[in-house]
Amino acid sequence: ETGVTQSPTHLIKTRGQQVTLRCSSQSGHNTVSWYQQALGQGPQFIFQYYREEENGRGNFPPRFSGLQFPNYSSELNVNALELDDSALYLCASSLGDDREDTQYFGPGTRLTVL
Amino acid sequence: AQTVTQSQPEMSVQEAETVTLSCTYDTSENNYYLFWYKQPPSRQMILVIRQEAYKQQNATENRFSVNFQKAAKSFSLKISDSQLGDTAMYFCAFMSPNFGNEKLTFGTGTRLTIIP
Numbered sequence: 001e002t003g004v005t006q007s008p009t010h011l012i013k014t015r016g017q018q019v020t021l022r023c024s025s026q027s028g029h030n031t032v033s034w035y036q037q038a039l040g041q042g043p044q045f046i047f048q049y050y051r052e053e054e055n056g057r058g059n060f061p062p063r064f065s066g067l068q069f070p071n072y073s074s075e076l077n078v079n080a081l082e083l084d085d086s087a088l089y090l091c092a093s094s095l096g097d098d099r100e101d102t103q104y105f106g107p108g109t110r111l112t113v114l
Numbered sequence: 115a116q117t118v119t120q121s122q123p124e125m126s127v128q129e130a131e132t133v134t135l136s137c138t139y140d141t142s143e144n145n146y147y148l149f150w151y152k153q154p155p156s157r158q159m160i161l162v163i164r165q166e167a168y169k170q171q172n173a174t175e176n177r178f179s180v181n182f183q184k185a186a187k188s189f190s191l192k193i194s195d196s197q198l199g200d201t202a203m204y205f206c207a208f209m210s211p212n213f214g215n216e217k218l219t220f221g222t223g224t225r226l227t228i229i230p
Contacts, residue, residue: 031216033216033217033218035218041222041223042118042205042207042220042221042222042223043159043205043218043220044220045217045218045219048216048217055216056216056217058217088157090159092159092218094216101216102149102161102164103209103218104161105151105158105159105160106158107156107157107158108157108158108159110157
């Protein structure tokens, strides 16, 4: 157990809808990163939040947005869902103030878009 | 941009044997970090081992060790005395320490099955 939690565990949405995924970071960690893992592939970096500011973004469209709260928990929002958004969404937290940080992952949210 | 390649999509080995998973990467940076993560069927990504590029000594964690060859950009994982609980997907990952670019770049994974 890493201490990183995610909710919900599973989610089913229809194309065009909007979804919010949540992540609570490990105690003491101020950085949260989000990844999308399609079936049979390695995770792809979406973006990272450090002390409530976006600190890097991968090759994802603007309909993927995020937020980090003062307690360092985070949300991932996806608007106008597409079928290809079906994936496992992983969040990872890290200490953040040390550039050598290791990222510790939560159990993931499985999103299915119909 | 960094890339990570895992050329073995699947491997299987008898329980108690030793297995080595391969990983190569491409980067122009001199300082970086490499990781092996394990993802069992429960799907939670679990850190196995970490290596700093500036350290010449190969990292070890109990039954897990790496062979880090910086010049060859190779980072293989050796699992000794394999156990049934080692059955999982294994991902090699690269991370730059540069602020604003601290993302993990993953390979496509190797599915490892330990046979009783």
